[in-house]
Amino acid sequence: MDDRALELVRFIAESLVIEKDEVRVRMIERDRAVVLELSVAPDDMGRVIGKQGRIAKAIRSVVRSATSDQRKRYTVDIVE
Numbered sequence: 001m002d003d004r005a006l007e008l009v010r011f012i013a014e015s016l017v018i019e020k021d022e023v024r025v026r027m028i029e030r031d032r033a034v035v036l037e038l039s040v041a042p043d044d045m046g047r048v049i050g051k052q053g054r055i056a057k058a059i060r061s062v063v064r065s066a067t068s069d070q071r072k073r074y075t076v077d078i079v080e
Contacts, residue, residue: 017044
């Protein structure tokens, strides 16, 4: 599921941004959690976060739902 979650975040981000080549998703595994770090071009940051963080929350909700059957907890962090 790790690769599927990573590809899911990449697919959603590439659907939102203009500079698709700048989308990077990095997976960091911890004890019982997996953090997916998403970075995009500075000009596309607003498109991924959305007004009042609504799009970022939606991305996190989709990932949480897609990985709910896993033993690890998946989170998405948007980094510069």
